[in-house]
Amino acid sequence: MRRWVFVLAVLAIAVALVAAFRGPLAMGAMSVMAPRIMSANPMAEIPDGIQVTLCGAGSPLPDPQRSGPCVGVVAGGHLFVIDAGSASARNLQGMGLPLSDVEAVFLTHFHSDHIDGLGELSVLRWVAGAHQDPLALIGPPGVEDIAEGFNRAYRADARFRVAHHGEEVVPPSGKGLVGRPFSMPTSGQEVVVWDREGVRITAFQVDHQPVEPAVGYRIDYAGRSVVISGDTVRSPELERVAENADLLVHEALAAHLVAIMHATAKEAGMEGRAKVLNDILDYHATPVDAAESASAAGVDHLLFYHVVPPLLVPGLPAAFLQGVSAAYDGDVTLGRDGTRVLLPAGSDDIEVSGGT
Ligand SMILES: [Zn+2]
Ligand SMILES: [Zn+2]
Numbered sequence: 600m601r602r603w604v605f606v607l608a609v610l611a612i613a614v615a616l617v618a619a620f621r622g623p624l625a626m627g628a629m630s631v632m633a634p635r636i637m638s639a640n641p642m643a644e645i646p647d648g649i650q651v652t653l654c655g656a657g658s659p660l661p662d663p664q665r666s667g668p669c670v671g672v673v674a675g676g677h678l679f680v681i682d683a684g685s686a687s688a689r690n691l692q693g694m695g696l697p698l699s700d701v702e703a704v705f706l707t708h709f710h711s712d713h714i715d716g717l718g719e720l721s722v723l724r725w726v727a728g729a730h731q732d733p734l735a736l737i738g739p740p741g742v743e744d745i746a747e748g749f750n751r752a753y754r755a756d757a758r759f760r761v762a763h764h765g766e767e768v769v770p771p772s773g774k775g776l777v778g779r780p781f782s783m784p785t786s787g788q789e790v791v792v793w794d795r796e797g798v799r800i801t802a803f804q805v806d807h808q809p810v811e812p813a814v815g816y817r818i819d820y821a822g823r824s825v826v827i828s829g830d831t832v833r834s835p836e837l838e839r840v841a842e843n844a845d846l847l848v849h850e851a852l853a854a855h856l857v858a859i860m861h862a863t864a865k866e867a868g869m870e871g872r873a874k875v876l877n878d879i880l881d882y883h884a885t886p887v888d889a890a891e892s893a894s895a896a897g898v899d900h901l902l903f904y905h906v907v908p909p910l911l912v913p914g915l916p917a918a919f920l921q922g923v924s925a926a927y928d929g930d931v932t933l934g935r936d937g938t939r940v941l942l943p944a945g946s947d948d949i950e951v952s953g954g955t
Contacts, residue, residue: 641695642676648944649674649823651848653904653953654690655682656934658852659712662909664935667712670827670848670904671696674798674820680704680720681816681827687716688723690936699728703793704776705800706738707829708813709745718749721776726760730773737792739802739812743778750775783812789840797821803840805831807882817844821944826898830905832881833888841896845942845949848934849892850905852883853919857908883907886919890927900949901927904934916955 617624650673657665667684671691678700680687691698701724707713721734736746757774784790784804793800799819807813807830815829817840826841828834828849841847857876864873884892886903893901903919910916916933923931930949932938938954 642673642678642697642700645673645676646941646943647675647821648946649818649820649825649845649942651825651846651902651940651942652691652694652696653848653902653934653936653938654680654687654694654696655684655716656904656906656936656938657684657909658905658907660907660909662906662911665906665909666690666936667715668850668905669716672818672825674818675796677702677796677798679793679800679818682707682713682829683716683720684712685715686936688719691720692723694937694939697727698724699730701734703735703737703779705792705802705816706736706742706745707805707815707827708739708807708810709741710810710830713830714745717745717776718753721749721774722753722756722760725773725775726764726769728773729768729770731770732773733775733777735779736776737779737781739783739814740780741812742780746776746778784814786836787839789817792816801840804836805829805834806836807831810882815840817841823942823944825942826896828884828889828905830882831884833884833892838892838895841892841898844896844898845947846900846902846940847889847893847896847898848902848904849889850883851886851889851903851919852879852905852907853921854880854885855921856915856918860908879907887922887926890923890931893929894927898929899947900930900932900940900951902932902934902938902940902951902954906934 652671654671655666655669666686668682669684669687670681672679680701724734736742760769761771781790781792789801789803792802801817802814805813805815815837817826824844825846826844830850861873861876932951933955939952941950
């Protein structure tokens with residue numbers, strides 16, 4: 600009995616000591632961890648091949664597991680970002696994809712949820728990498744306006760940073776974005792928009808009417824391939840371009856779940872919101888549409904992103920995927936922020952982590 604009292608007393612003193620010194624203890628841990636974190640080169644640890652990371656798996660609607668649309672692609676050691684929705688920059692960094700290494704951002708279209716994170720991304724990439732050239736913003740015609748608009752909004756910020764950190768750390772020539780438009784592919788056509796060191800990226804038309812232009816992208820490297828839908832209804836163009844691709848990253852809006860939100864808004868007399876919830880049905884694909892596309896194209900794996908609506912209640916992921924397995928017999932992942940798919944070079948493997 601006396602022994603237990605002694606043990607409990609020692610424990611109580613230990614707990615009190617930890618509580619009293621937790622500040623200094625945390626500082627000690629930080630000085631041990633910081634050099635490791637800051638000197639790490641996470642890009643070097645990514646195997647050769649294509650790695651896709653969802654730096655944003657959601658839409659404008661708030662979902663704690665899904666930020667604004669963003670796909671980080673590492674191919675042959677090069678880092679690209681497809682769309683930059685809100686929280687893209689933070690997510691990329693948190694997911695081990697250094698902003699200083701972003702070589703180009705590709706836009707699928709100019710809806711706000713796909714560009715909300717561009718300002719933050721371009722500033723942090725500039726400051727983190729002491730870049731001499733602005734970040735390339737590649738997209739269909741109109742992308743130069745987006746670049747100019749962000750540059751204008753961030754002009755004062757750039758001045759402050761140069762004045763404070765000096766031109767060597769933040770070279771003025773590297774600030775902001777430079778728009779690099781490509782000519783819009785017509786139906787049945789693809790446009791090569793990047794072709795360097797074995798990485799080939801092609802753009803193709805999708806259907807997100809009345810939003811024009813709107814494209815999807817196909818990335819090929821070392822015999823592996825990924826197709827990213829952007830925002831679209833079920834698209835025969837996409838099915839043609841995605842033929843036999845390893846991975847299809849497809850947007851989806853579960854109409855049967857959005858219908859519940861629509862009815863609720865209507866009953867509550869929120870006419871404007873009810874109309875928006877009804878309007879969005881006609882320019883997105885349902886999960887079953889996406890699954891039918893995956894099946895028609897013969898892709899090996901389907902990854903859902905741009906997931907609408909937010910899946911906030913347990914069980915909703917299953918409801919979202921209702922009918923998908925009947926339409927497509929390949930592997931399916933319901934993406935969330937941080938879902939990662941690796942396609943190693945020289946193999947047929949598809950390694951997925953995160954996601955449902
Ligand atoms: Zn859109
Ligand atoms: Zn969107």
